[in-house]
Amino acid sequence: MPGQRLARGTGRMLRSMDHAVLTEFVPARGLRVDVISLGPKGELWIVECKSGRADFRSDRKWQGYLEWCDRYFWAVDGDFPVDLLPEDTGLIRADAFGAEILRMAPENRLAGARRVKVQRDFARAAALRLQGLCDPDAFIAGAF
Numbered sequence: 001m002p003g004q005r006l007a008r009g010t011g012r013m014l015r016s017m018d019h020a021v022l023t024e025f026v027p028a029r030g031l032r033v034d035v036i037s038l039g040p041k042g043e044l045w046i047v048e049c050k051s052g053r054a055d056f057r058s059d060r061k062w063q064g065y066l067e068w069c070d071r072y073f074w075a076v077d078g079d080f081p082v083d084l085l086p087e088d089t090g091l092i093r094a095d096a097f098g099a100e101i102l103r104m105a106p107e108n109r110l111a112g113a114r115r116v117k118v119q120r121d122f123a124r125a126a127a128l129r130l131q132g133l134c135d136p137d138a139f140i141a142g143a144f
Contacts (some may be wrong), residue, residue: 001092002051002077003034003049003050003051003055004049005082005094005095005096006021006034006049006050006075006077006096006099007023007034007035007047007049007075007095008053008094008096008097009094009095009096009097010035010047010049010075010091010092010094010099011023011035011037011076011099011144012066012097012098012099013092013094013098013099013100013101014035014037014047017038017039017123018039018040019037019038019040019045020037020038020126021035021036021037021124022035022036022037022125022126023035025121025122025125026121026125027046027065027068027069027121028064028068028116029064030064031061031064031068031069033046033048033065034047034048034049034075035047035048035049035075036069036122038119038122039065041118041126041128043070043071044069044070044071044110044115044118044122045069045070045072045073045144046065046068046069046072046073046107047069047072047073047075047090047092048065048072048073048074048075049075049076049094050061050074050075050076050080050100051076051077052070052080052082053080053084054080056074056080056084056100057084067110067114068110068114068118069108069110069118070107070108070109070110071090071104071105071106071107071108072089072090073089073090073091073092073101073105074089074090074091074092074096075092075093075099076092076093076094076095077093077094078095080092084142086100086107089103089105089106090103090106091103092106094120096132097138113129113134123126127144
């Protein structure tokens with residue numbers, strides 16, 4: 001899947017920046033982000049991976065993600081028409097093996113209560129996924 005390859009390369013880049021990374025994270029009901037990262041100072045970044053023009057045009061929820069992160073990025077491959085992407089968002093060029101930030105996203109710091117909620121949900125999701133890997137028999141349907 002093209003989006004998964006972009007998420008993998010983006011995750012590798014973010015990890016090299018000392019961010020902890022989760023894919024397919026749900027910050028709120030009805031929203032599912034491709035990549036979310038928690039930086040070493042507690043900053044939260046969301047990255048949406050877009051494999052092409054049609055994928056971008058069909059995404060009607062992305063603006064709803066802005067209120068759940070400090071910085072918002074698009075991750076695209078080298079063939080993506082970047083002129084489609086809003087200039088006031090970050091831009092990452094990625095493939096399955098790595099990525100680089102071409103345009104840093106502007107910072108819009110989350111309010112304290114929202115930050116605590118997202119960080120707590122991030123920690124729970126990460127712990128539940130790890131437990132599922134370590135003890136697959138403990139898996140409860142819908143918990144991961």
